Amino acid sequence: MNSCEKVRTQLAMLLYGELSFDEEEAVDRHLEGCVACRTALEHQRHLHAAFDQVAVEPPASLLWESRQRLQQSIAEAHAPVASRRGWWDQLVDSLTLRPSSNTSSNNGWLRSAGALALLTIGFLGARVAPNLGPQIAGMSLADPGEQRVRSVEPAANGDIQIVLDETHQRVVSGQLDDQNIQVLLLSAAKDPSDPGLRYETVGILNDRAQTSEVRDTLIYALEHDENAGVRLKAMDGLRPFVTQPEVRKALTGVLLSDGNPGMRTQAIDLLTQGVGESTNDLTGKALDRDVIGTLQELMNRENNAYVRQRGQRVLQLVNASAETY
Amino acid sequence: MAQTAGVQADEKALIRAAQEGDQDAFGQLVRAYDKSVLRLAMNLLRSPEDAQDVYQEAFFRVYRNLKSFRFDCSFHTWLYRIVTNLCLDHMRKRKVRREESSQVEGLDGPVDRMDTFQESRADGDPQRSLFSGELRQGINKALSELTARERMVFELRHYQGMKLRDIGEALGTTEEAAKNCLFRATQKMRVALGDFV
Numbered sequence: 001m002n003s004c005e006k007v008r009t010q011l012a013m014l015l016y017g018e019l020s021f022d023e024e025e026a027v028d029r030h031l032e033g034c035v036a037c038r039t040a041l042e043h044q045r046h047l048h049a050a051f052d053q054v055a056v057e058p059p060a061s062l063l064w065e066s067r068q069r070l071q072q073s074i075a076e077a078h079a080p081v082a083s084r085r086g087w088w089d090q091l092v093d094s095l096t097l098r099p100s101s102n103t104s105s106n107n108g109w110l111r112s113a114g115a116l117a118l119l120t121i122g123f124l125g126a127r128v129a130p131n132l133g134p135q136i137a138g139m140s141l142a143d144p145g146e147q148r149v150r151s152v153e154p155a156a157n158g159d160i161q162i163v164l165d166e167t168h169q170r171v172v173s174g175q176l177d178d179q180n181i182q183v184l185l186l187s188a189a190k191d192p193s194d195p196g197l198r199y200e201t202v203g204i205l206n207d208r209a210q211t212s213e214v215r216d217t218l219i220y221a222l223e224h225d226e227n228a229g230v231r232l233k234a235m236d237g238l239r240p241f242v243t244q245p246e247v248r249k250a251l252t253g254v255l256l257s258d259g260n261p262g263m264r265t266q267a268i269d270l271l272t273q274g275v276g277e278s279t280n281d282l283t284g285k286a287l288d289r290d291v292i293g294t295l296q297e298l299m300n301r302e303n304n305a306y307v308r309q310r311g312q313r314v315l316q317l318v319n320a321s322a323e324t325y
Numbered sequence: 326m327a328q329t330a331g332v333q334a335d336e337k338a339l340i341r342a343a344q345e346g347d348q349d350a351f352g353q354l355v356r357a358y359d360k361s362v363l364r365l366a367m368n369l370l371r372s373p374e375d376a377q378d379v380y381q382e383a384f385f386r387v388y389r390n391l392k393s394f395r396f397d398c399s400f401h402t403w404l405y406r407i408v409t410n411l412c413l414d415h416m417r418k419r420k421v422r423r424e425e426s427s428q429v430e431g432l433d434g435p436v437d438r439m440d441t442f443q444e445s446r447a448d449g450d451p452q453r454s455l456f457s458g459e460l461r462q463g464i465n466k467a468l469s470e471l472t473a474r475e476r477m478v479f480e481l482r483h484y485q486g487m488k489l490r491d492i493g494e495a496l497g498t499t500e501e502a503a504k505n506c507l508f509r510a511t512q513k514m515r516v517a518l519g520d521f522v
Binding site (some may be wrong): 012018044048051062069070074 | 348352355356360363364365367368373376377380381384385388460461464465468482483486488489504508509511512514515518
């Protein structure tokens, strides 16, 4: 096997960070001098990104059903035959806080599962924008599974303030510049339970990134979302605003702390936009000194060969050292 | 590091409480891991029903056997040993039966059931809609042609982000064997999908 063939069999393992130190050294050395293998590495990176696209996120409803079934199985395995109650009875107890005849500690978890059920079924509209739809007056607590009292608190004027979790789904539609729609979208972009929802929402918000509120949400997603696909999408939306200090700060953070090499590569590209397009006036002065400093810091800590190579290339183009002083 | 140690201590306390019969503690343990378990099963088995079966069986086994858990390995490793064994059983049985359970009839012929989940997510997102259906099919086909063990190691490394050492431990083998398995899987994928990218 010649060295190009060997290196190409190792590219996937390189991207996974699973080569030994010596293997990675050898591959890095080879890549420095071989354009064809660098291209192959780029292909492998695209392939990895494509793998991510076929991943399936289980719907929240499936997770909820699974939890319910498990709880039911465990309860059935434990309850004495004579006093065994139907799972529906138990679920209703948990949803309505109706006192149950079974006082065992099983109820605690079942109640949590009931609350979770409501949070899972409960649609965004009910959770984040209670003022958008009909008021709660007229809803009956006796209607099991419809709503659950989350908290009760006496108010100063003698009223009792009750917070209800609702299980109604509601369809809310409107234009993107409708403030209510924007409130929902900004909230959905941070919904921790559903990365697919966040991905779609961020994609829609990208068209409104000229407003600072939307931009802040995209920056939040870029910095905090656990899903790389969502972070990448948010980065796309911020692309036209790359000259703005808060966007550059967020991208710098990505460069130094995002765990995904693809994200770090994209951050380099965005922060160094224009570098390499013309050779006439590309000096260190043409690139923000902070970015140069960040790239130099990256060179000290970056383990991924491809990202290192990308950073080194930019530093070479602006005649900056790869070392910090 | 201190935070990780703190989390591990919290988990130990939860496990001990669950071993003593505290149902709330058991519920917390389930909720800490069940989403990733369901995702793993769903991606490997390509069927929500089978994934749910694995979920039920895995956590029920954990529940029944928790008292015998002696902290010889992490709870995560123990749980994943159970889950991966169940998934491997399902995958092998399916190969024997030569089922086409991941295929359903669509408007334009048979489609992968998982595509219906993905495509529902693609609405309103032109960029994602443009993602080549051909490439997706190619990837799914290439994945289906891996052996059960290769598929498992690839899934755990690529999608679950586990390190090979942990994968080896969960599958009851060495890190080196897991590495060889991942190497074979990635080579097969590279050969099968070389023309797509």
